[in-house]
Amino acid sequence: MTGNGLVQLTAKDFKSDQEVRWCPGCGDYAILAGVQSFLPELGVPRENLVFISGIGCAARFPYYVQTYGMHSIHGRAPAIATGLATSRPDLSVWVVTGDGDALSIGGNHLIHALRRNVDITILLFNNRIYGLTKGQYSPTSELGKVTKSTPFGSVDQPFNPLSVAIGAEASFVARAIDTDKQGTAEVLRAAAQHRGAAFVEILQNCNIYNDGAFDVVRDEKDNRLYLRAGEEVRWGEKGVRMRSDGTLEIVDASAGGLLRHDPLRDDPGLAFALARLTWEGAGGVPLGVFRSVSRPVYEDLVHDQVRTAVEQRGEGDLAALLHGADTWSIG
Amino acid sequence: MSTKKVEHLDGVIIRFAGDSGDGMQLTGDRFTSETAALGNDLATFPDFPAEIRAPAGSLPGVSGFQVHFADHDILTAGDRPDVLVAMNPAALKTNLRDVPKGGTIIVNTDAFNDRTLQKAGYAENPLADGSLADYHIHEVALTSMTVGALKGIEGVTPREAERSKNFFALGLMSWLYHRPTEGTIGFIASKFAKRPEIVEANTRAFRAGWNYGETSEDFAVSYEVAPAPLTPGTYRQITGNTALSYGLIAASRLSGLPLFLGAYPITPASSILEELAGRKEFGVVTFQAEDEIAAVGAAVGASFGGALGVTASAGPGVVLKAETVGLAIALELPLLILDIQRAGPSTGMPTKPEQADLLMVLFGRNGESPVPVVAASTPSQCFDAAIEAARIALKYRTPVYLLSDAYLANGSEPWLIPDVADLPDISTSFAEANGEPFEPYRRDPTTLARPWAVPGTKGLEHRIGGLEKADVTGAISYDPDNHDQMVRLRAQKVAGIAADIPELEVDDPDGDAELLVLGWGSTYGPIVAGVRRARKEGHRVARAHLGHLNPLPRNTGDVLRSYPKVLVPEMNLGQLAMLLRAEFLVDVVSYTKVRGRPLGARELEDAITTMVAS
Numbered sequence: 001m002t003g004n005g006l007v008q009l010t011a012k013d014f015k016s017d018q019e020v021r022w023c024p025g026c027g028d029y030a031i032l033a034g035v036q037s038f039l040p041e042l043g044v045p046r047e048n049l050v051f052i053s054g055i056g057c058a059a060r061f062p063y064y065v066q067t068y069g070m071h072s073i074h075g076r077a078p079a080i081a082t083g084l085a086t087s088r089p090d091l092s093v094w095v096v097t098g099d100g101d102a103l104s105i106g107g108n109h110l111i112h113a114l115r116r117n118v119d120i121t122i123l124l125f126n127n128r129i130y131g132l133t134k135g136q137y138s139p140t141s142e143l144g145k146v147t148k149s150t151p152f153g154s155v156d157q158p159f160n161p162l163s164v165a166i167g168a169e170a171s172f173v174a175r176a177i178d179t180d181k182q183g184t185a186e187v188l189r190a191a192a193q194h195r196g197a198a199f200v201e202i203l204q205n206c207n208i209y210n211d212g213a214f215d216v217v218r219d220e221k222d223n224r225l226y227l228r229a230g231e232e233v234r235w236g237e238k239g240v241r242m243r244s245d246g247t248l249e250i251v252d253a254s255a256g257g258l259l260r261h262d263p264l265r266d267d268p269g270l271a272f273a274l275a276r277l278t279w280e281g282a283g284g285v286p287l288g289v290f291r292s293v294s295r296p297v298y299e300d301l302v303h304d305q306v307r308t309a310v311e312q313r314g315e316g317d318l319a320a321l322l323h324g325a326d327t328w329s330i331g
Numbered sequence: 332m333s334t335k336k337v338e339h340l341d342g343v344i345i346r347f348a349g350d351s352g353d354g355m356q357l358t359g360d361r362f363t364s365e366t367a368a369l370g371n372d373l374a375t376f377p378d379f380p381a382e383i384r385a386p387a388g389s390l391p392g393v394s395g396f397q398v399h400f401a402d403h404d405i406l407t408a409g410d411r412p413d414v415l416v417a418m419n420p421a422a423l424k425t426n427l428r429d430v431p432k433g434g435t436i437i438v439n440t441d442a443f444n445d446r447t448l449q450k451a452g453y454a455e456n457p458l459a460d461g462s463l464a465d466y467h468i469h470e471v472a473l474t475s476m477t478v479g480a481l482k483g484i485e486g487v488t489p490r491e492a493e494r495s496k497n498f499f500a501l502g503l504m505s506w507l508y509h510r511p512t513e514g515t516i517g518f519i520a521s522k523f524a525k526r527p528e529i530v531e532a533n534t535r536a537f538r539a540g541w542n543y544g545e546t547s548e549d550f551a552v553s554y555e556v557a558p559a560p561l562t563p564g565t566y567r568q569i570t571g572n573t574a575l576s577y578g579l580i581a582a583s584r585l586s587g588l589p590l591f592l593g594a595y596p597i598t599p600a601s602s603i604l605e606e607l608a609g610r611k612e613f614g615v616v617t618f619q620a621e622d623e624i625a626a627v628g629a630a631v632g633a634s635f636g637g638a639l640g641v642t643a644s645a646g647p648g649v650v651l652k653a654e655t656v657g658l659a660i661a662l663e664l665p666l667l668i669l670d671i672q673r674a675g676p677s678t679g680m681p682t683k684p685e686q687a688d689l690l691m692v693l694f695g696r697n698g699e700s701p702v703p704v705v706a707a708s709t710p711s712q713c714f715d716a717a718i719e720a721a722r723i724a725l726k727y728r729t730p731v732y733l734l735s736d737a738y739l740a741n742g743s744e745p746w747l748i749p750d751v752a753d754l755p756d757i758s759t760s761f762a763e764a765n766g767e768p769f770e771p772y773r774r775d776p777t778t779l780a781r782p783w784a785v786p787g788t789k790g791l792e793h794r795i796g797g798l799e800k801a802d803v804t805g806a807i808s809y810d811p812d813n814h815d816q817m818v819r820l821r822a823q824k825v826a827g828i829a830a831d832i833p834e835l836e837v838d839d840p841d842g843d844a845e846l847l848v849l850g851w852g853s854t855y856g857p858i859v860a861g862v863r864r865a866r867k868e869g870h871r872v873a874r875a876h877l878g879h880l881n882p883l884p885r886n887t888g889d890v891l892r893s894y895p896k897v898l899v900p901e902m903n904l905g906q907l908a909m910l911l912r913a914e915f916l917v918d919v920v921s922y923t924k925v926r927g928r929p930l931g932a933r934e935l936e937d938a939i940t941t942m943v944a945s
Contacts, residue, residue, distance in 0.1 A: 016794065018806065047789045052632070055797075063794050063807065068786040070635060071796025072628075073658050079625035083632025083640065084786075087591045087616060091636070091786050109628070112621035302616055309611035316613030318584050319751045322577055324567050326514075327748065328368055331563020 011037040013046065016066045022057060027178035027204035031125060032064055034184045039065075042192055044092045051094045052081045054106055057132050057206075058098040058125040075106025078113035081120045082298075089299045092192075095122040100130050103139040103159050111168035116298040117196040124161055124201050125178075129210035147209075162275035162290060165199040166268050172198035173271060173291040177218055178205060183226070183287055190289050196297045203285075217285040227274065227288035232258040235284045240277070248273045250282050263292040335545070336552045342401030343508065343556060344409035347500070348426045349418030349439075351384050351394045354497035359396025361501055361518060365510035367568045367745055370558030371400040374856065376408030376929065377741045381598060381681040388450040393425045402557040406709075406856035408742060410931035416500055418442060418473070420451035432465040437503070439496065441474035469549055473499050480539035486528035495536035502540025509555050512541065562747055569746040571710040571739030572599070575643075575669065576606035578717025580613050583639050585718065585757045586725055591633035593618045593626035594643045598681040599737040600671040603643040623648040627655040627668065634664045635795075637761060637785035639721060643669040646688050647678060650695065656730050657696045660821065661797045663772075663781045665724035665731075665759075667717075668692075672736040674927040683927030684738035686852050687903035692732040693881055693910075699818045701825040703727070704880040706734040708855035711746035713739060716878065722757040723828060728780040734880070736902075738853045738929045759783070764790030771795060771805035778831075779824035826882050835884035838862075839873035846870070846943055847894035849919070851877040851907055854900055854930050861900075861935025868936070870943050880907070883914070891917040898922055898942050900930055 014036040022028045039049070049067035053059035055074035062069030072080050077095045085093040095113075102110045102124050113120065129147065130136040136149035140161065144153040165173045172194040176184040184202065191198035203214040217223045225235040232253075233240040239253035246269065248259070263271070271291035279285050310316075345362070349355045356377055366373050376397045385392030399409035414435045417423040419442035430436060438458065448456055457463055458470060477496040481487060498519070505512055516534060523529040544550050569577075583590035592615065594604040608617040616633075620626035627642040634640030642652065649670045659666045672688045674680035692704055703723050707716035713735055720733040762769070762782035771793045772781050784791040793805060801808035802816055837847070850858045855876050862874045875890060877883065891897055891911060897919040899908040905921035912919060922938045924930055 018794075045789065046792050047787055050635075050786045063796070067792050069794035069796075070662070071794065071798060072631075073654055073797055076624060076628045076655065079620065079628030080632035080635070082625070083591060083593060083618065083629030083634075084636045085632075086618060086629070087589060087633040087638040088636035088786065108621050109625050112625065306611045306614055306616065310614075313612040316580070316610065318581060318613075321580065321610070321613070322567075322748050322751070323565065326364060326367070327565050327567045328370060329563075329565050330370060330558075330561050 009040040009046065011040065014039045014066050016064050018063045020064050021060065023208050025207040026057070027127065027206070028057060028061070028125060030178045030181070031123075031184070031202055031204060032061065034181055035188065036065065038185050038188045041189070042092070048090065049092050049094070050084060051096055052077045052084070053096040054101040055132070056098040056101045056130075058096055058204075059101060061096040075101055075104070076109060077101070078106060078109040078120070078122065082113050082116070082118045085118050085120050086299045086302055089119065089303060093120045095120055097122065097124050099124065099126045099128060099138045099140040099161070103161060103164065111164065114165055114168040114170040114197045114199060117171050117295050118298045119196055121191050121198045122200065124199070125204040126161055126201050127204045127206035127210055128213050129206050131206045131209050135209035160275060161201045163272060166272045166275055166291060170199045170291065171196045171293050171295045172289070173275070174199070174289045175201045175203070175287050177203045177214065177224075177287065179218060180287070187288060190292060194292055196295055216279050223279065223284050225277070225284040225286040227261045227263070227286050227290060229261055229263055229289070231261055233261050233274070234258055238284060240274075248277065263289045266293055335550070337509075338552055338554050340554050340556050341403060342399065342405065343414065343554065344397065344399045344412045345414045345416070345504065346395055346397040346412035346426060346429070347416045348393055348395040348422035349497070350387055350421070351380060351382070351392045352387065353394070353418045354494070355394045355396050355418070358497045358501045359398055361515050362504060362510065363398050363568060363743065364514055364518070365505060365512070366398065366400045367566070368511050368514050370561075371402065371556055372404050372559035372561060373398060373400040373745060374405055374408045375399075375743045376738065378928070379682055388419055388421055388447045390421050390425055390451060393422050395422075395426065400556060402559050404559060404561065406860045407929065407932055410933050416504065418496070418500070420447050420453055420457070423457065424451045424453065430466065433467070435467045435469070436463065437469040437471055437500075439473035439500075440470045441472050471503070471543070471549070476539060476543065477536045480535050481532050484528055484531050484535070487532045491529065492532060495532045498533045498536040499540035499543075502537040503544045506541040506544030507550065507553050509553060512537070561745065564747045566745045566747055568743050569711050570741055570743045571707065571713040571735055572602040572671070572741070573606060574711050574713035574746065575707070575717050575733075575735060576603050576610075578714040579607065579639075579641055579667075579721070580610060580615065581714070581754055582718045582721035582757060583613065583615070585754055586639060586721060587758050588637065588639040588725075590615045590641065591618070591630060591638040592616070592641045592643065593620050593629035593633070595620050595623045595626045595648060597623075597645045597648045599673055599740040600643045600645050600648070600669065602740070603669065603671075623651040624655060627652040627666075630666055631655060631659050631662070631664065634659070634666050635662070635786070637783070639667070639725070640665065641667040641669065643671070645671050645673045645681070646675050646691070649688065650691060653696045656702065657698065657700050658797050659730040660696075660700045660702065661800070662795050663728045664783070665728055667720055667724055667731055667733060669733045669735065671740050672734060674925070680927045682737060684736040684853060684929060685902050685925060685927065686734075686736060686854070687906065687925065688734065689880060689903065689906040690909075692734065699822060701822050702730050702732055702881065703825055703828055704732045704734065706852040706878060706880055707739055708852060708876055708878060710739050710742050710744050714746070714749075718755060718757065719878070722755065725757055725759040726780065726831075727778055727824060727828060728783055729825065734852055736853050761785050761788065762791055764788065769793055770803050772800050773803050774820070779820060779827060829882040829885045832879050832882070832884060834886045835875050835877065835890050837873055837875045837890055840866075841871065844871045844873035844894060846896045846898060846939060847873045847875065847890070848898045848900065848935075848939065849875050849877065849891070849911075850900055851880060854902065857930040857932050857935055858900060860932035861939060864932055864936040865939040865943075868940065870939060872939055872943070877907070888915040888917075891915050891919065896920065896942055898938060900935055900938065902930060
């Protein structure tokens with residue numbers, strides 16, 4: 001028993017009776033295990049947790065977690081989660097989505113959930129491919145990517161999911177890697193503690209249709225740039241410095257004057273600049289919490305208005321409403 | 332009071348028509364309120380362009396408001412106006428064809444000049460060329476008399492003085508029909524309270540119009556329409572969208588569930604969102620979504636959490652919601668989808684009514700996806716329709732479509748305000764843990780509804796979704812027999828609602844009618860009025876009206892088969908007629924009009940007469 005009288009749950013308590021049906025070797029297994037082993041420490045009773053997903057491989061996630069869950073329709077999970085979280089602020093609502101689900105068909109709902117700052121946690125499994133439909137390019141697939149639907153290479157400029165989130169006024173933005181158990185747990189912890197919309201990109205390997213998409217940082221741990229509040233932004237021998245014009249440059253870490261990470265900065269400029277650091281451009285991939293700022297939470301504002309209306313006008317009187325101001329009597 | 336001659340009329344139809352910026356809707360509203368206060372029965376039909384301010388003086392920019400009032404119960408805003416108030420040439424031109432020969436036309440002569448005549452497409456001034464000889468024309472210099480009456484009010488610009496002319500017109504009409512004026516004086520004082528000089532201006536214009544009627548020799552007679560002998564009780568005036576909104580709030584109270592409305596602004600449904608957004612003291616949560624899909628998605632999310640989830644839209648928005656409604660069918664959660672129909676396809680005519688979404692809401696989804704459909708018949712009946720739709724949704728754990736249209740949405744009529752204590756109990760219950768493993772798709776043996784287990788209930792943690800479910804357990808299932816079983820169960824559940832709705836009631840005074848007129852939705856008023864007219868001519872006509880389109884009342888087939896002829900009037904190309912023919916193999920005859928206007932009582936009388944004779 002814990003201090004609050006709750007039975008201490010374990011990862012096993014969050015495993016449902018459903019057989020997990022992802023391809024053997026899929027990165028989703030590691031994320032599922034990571035989430036299931038993290039949930040006990042959240043301290044939220046199972047019945048108050050809800051996982052909502054759209055369509056895609058990632059979207060099967062809720063079936064495997066022994067909480068409340070809804071496997072909905074393509075792209076719409078943030079909208080459904082918004083309705084649930086707004087009408088039930090007592091619940092802990094999570095959205096599990098993929099790069100196609102969140103950034104193509106559901107792009108509109110994603111950005112609006114973020115800008116409203118609905119108190120939900122969005123986990124975006126980014127494998128840069130459409131897996132469930134068997135291998136078409138996705139909105140995060142790189143230019144020139146050859147897939148079944150781009151036999152001559154993709155001509156679509158991809159989204160950077162973190163740029164999208166920061167641009168959409170997200171108050172919490174983070175990134176993790178599927179197999180990085182500790183990094184994922186740290187990010188999930190911070191995301192779960194955040195009040196408002198928390199956006200977490202999880203780099204996830206699709207070993208069938210896009211194997212090795214993130215090997216450079218999944219396998220090569222030296223290329224991971226862990227962002228930590230108050231610490232210098234550096235990895236290996238390299239570091240990040242801010243130029244006088246505000247842009248970032250990669251320098252030899254020993255050169256000094258390195259940028260110190262501050263996810264609490266209200267101005268999103270620096271978080272955005274860090275989100276733009278890529279393997280191709282910087283030789284490293286930033287991970288961890290990019291941005292975590294406090295903003296009014298949507299459902300708080302909604303229910304504040306309801307409370308204020310009741311205080312000022314009194315609890316709604318149905319008979320008075322139906323009568324209105326202008327009535328007349330007959331007989 | 333007037334010293335002039337007074338005539339008594341049993342009913343009058345007046346149409347106010349002017350430029351979009353002339354304040355015709357406000358004028359019509361005020362005249363209606365005065366009429367309601369007097370105790371006439373009434374019905375209104377605001378008819379305005381989708382453009383907020385179409386080019387001034389142009390034909391498309393004409394905005395109209397028709398009010399029909401009488402000393403007896405009436406059912407429609409009337410086919411053709413007895414009196415047309417035309418504030419400019421364009422208003423005259425677009426409305427003249429509706430005025431019967433011998434009708435009265437009051438024109439604002441100040442608005443008739445070369446420029447405005449040309450804009451309206453008149454080569455000659457119709458006031459001068461004799462083309463209006465068949466009508467009683469009152470030429471009134473509305474604008475200049477208004478400006479004259481307002482001279483000397485400090486702080487009122489010439490432009491503002493001119494804009495008070497609608498109150499002059501209202502004053503004149505109030506005199507002509509003996510309407511009480513106190514309500515309008517009070518209305519002006521509160522509406523424009525922030526600008527006392529405008530209160531003064533509008534009040535003076537209103538009085539000047541009244542006095543003009545009293546003193547001008549042009550108006551020799553004024554008219555009285557006595558109060559109607561309506562059912563005793565307390566009445567108010569109400570539009571369909573307001574009644575719908577109140578019905579939803581009432582449904583929330585009667586069910587004990589918080590109301591959650593997800594909506595995206597769309598004509599003619601937006602006023603539901605606006606009305607409910609202002610009623611937070613009832614615990615109402617409104618969510619103006621990023622799009623139509625998010626609006627219904629959020630409502631589904633709220634329903635999952637135990638709220639009364641509702642979304643409101645019109646055809647172009649409802650079609651976008653189809654996939655989410657399909658999800659709600661699979662989830663078997665309560666959900667209300669309000670479709671305030673307007674003329675289509677595509678954007679169509681956004682402010683004009685039509686009934687052409689019936690087949691869409693019945694069948695416009697992938698897979699076998701049955702949904703109950705309820706339709707409102709009059710503006711005030713929208714209140715009851717909302718409660719009925721909520722009752723079905725909650726009891727059977729299903730999405731329900733509620734059909735209204737632009738005519739009901741904006742039209743108004745007196746409403747005998749119900750006693751809250753008489754409203755139906757539509758309370759429902761959530762599932763509770765009983766120590767056994769939870770089976771989310773174990774159905775109630777009577778209703779076939781599944782348990783509604785809301786998050787936060789310990790021991791009932793479960794997953795639902797759009798993938799096919801195994802019967803009882805709700806686990807994902809691709810089993811062929813299970814799918815066949817589930818498809819049939821969902822269909823049976825909806826079909827079974829027929830046992831839980833009233834039988835189709837037939838109005839057949841002598842029981843010997845040779846023709847049945849069967850309608851649904853907002854054609855109720857015109858059909859009843861048309862049937863009355865036909866009966867007056869000696870025809871034996873029966874009438875029935877459908878408030879439930881799916882399932883249909885259980886006696887529908889029997890009723891259809893008991894009459895030699897069945898006429899089905901609709902504002903579409905025969906959608907209900909097609910259903911009836913398919914379902915009951917009865918050779919019903921369609922009467923269809925898609926003019927973006929309500930059907931007329933006279934044309935229905937003609938259709939009935941023709942069919943009886945055939």
